[in-house]
Amino acid sequence: ELEKLILEEHSIIDFVIVGSGPNGANPHHSFSDRKLAAGEPVVVDLGGTLPSGYHSDCTRTYVVGGDLSQAPQDFQDAYAVLYDAQAAARAAAKPGSTAEEIDGVARKAITDAGWGDKFVHRTGHGIGLSTHEEPFIMEGNDLALEEGMAFSIEPGIYLEGQWGMRLEDIVVLTKDGYESLNVVEREVR
Numbered sequence: 001e002l003e004k005l006i007l008e009e010h011s012i013i014d015f016v017i018v019g020s021g022p023n024g025a026n027p028h029h030s031f032s033d034r035k036l037a038a039g040e041p042v043v044v045d046l047g048g049t050l051p052s053g054y055h056s057d058c059t060r061t062y063v064v065g066g067d068l069s070q071a072p073q074d075f076q077d078a079y080a081v082l083y084d085a086q087a088a089a090r091a092a093a094k095p096g097s098t099a100e101e102i103d104g105v106a107r108k109a110i111t112d113a114g115w116g117d118k119f120v121h122r123t124g125h126g127i128g129l130s131t132h133e134e135p136f137i138m139e140g141n142d143l144a145l146e147e148g149m150a151f152s153i154e155p156g157i158y159l160e161g162q163w164g165m166r167l168e169d170i171v172v173l174t175k176d177g178y179e180s181l182n183v184v185e186r187e188v189r
Contacts, residue, residue: 002046010048014055014131017045020064024164027121027156039063039070041163041188043156047131055131058182059154059168068188071163078115078157079165079188085109086167086186089123089153093171093178099141099151106155107139115157124152127170149173150181 006013019029020036024043036042045059061079063071068079089106103123110119124137127150135143135151145151154168167186171178 002044006046006048009050010056011051012049014047014049014057015045017043017059019043019164021163022161024061025158025160025162027158027164027166036064038065039067039072041071041075041165043164043166045166045168053129055127055129056181057127057131057152057168057170058184059156059166060184060186061165061167061188063188066189071188074159075163075165078113078118078159081110081113081115082155082157082165082167083186085155086153086169089155090169090171090178090180093145093153093173094176095145095147095173097145099135099137099143099145100139102145102153103138103141106153110155110157118157118159119155120158121156124154124168126151145173147173147175 002016018031020042021040023029042062047057085106089102092102092105106123122138126133126135150172156166158164169180169182
């Protein structure tokens with residue numbers, strides 16, 4: 001069903017990642033025949049190639065049944081941290097900031113809340129005619145960001161064997177900040 005929805009606006013399906021429960025703790029889990037259970041967290045990461053040749057990418061985290069109160073309490077607590085970390089990283093996205101500064105903002109918020117060792121990948125990647133390209137939003141990349149650059153901001157928290165979560169938006173830098181290309185709400189539902 002997800003593939004059909006992607007093809008409504010895209011020419012090619014680039015990837016479909018659906019990780020429920022413990023599979024959500026693998027940031028690159030594809031999909032499986034695992035049965036979903038009420039209250040279980042699910043990470044959904046979708047991307048495709050548009051007719052223009054440009055790529056899309058969006059990750060959201062859901063709870064089966066849509067009732068966050070049914071999810072594990074540690075998941076609920078961690079999602080509030082992730083939500084704030086991603087918002088802070090988006091707010092830091094502006095021309096002149098560096099890729100590693102944006103990564104540092106997200107990573108600090110997650111680390112300060114005690115989840116730092118569960119954030120196991122870079123904060124983002126450039127996107128355009130390739131799905132993954134510069135600028136890579138990660139520690140050690142001192143590339144100064146410029147107006148017009150498009151990249152993801154996608155921190156995550158992964159508790160092995162239990163659940164995972166990621167919140168991703170593609171942003172394009174504007175003269176004064178950024179524009180988010182993803183319009184789907186960021187709250188867990």
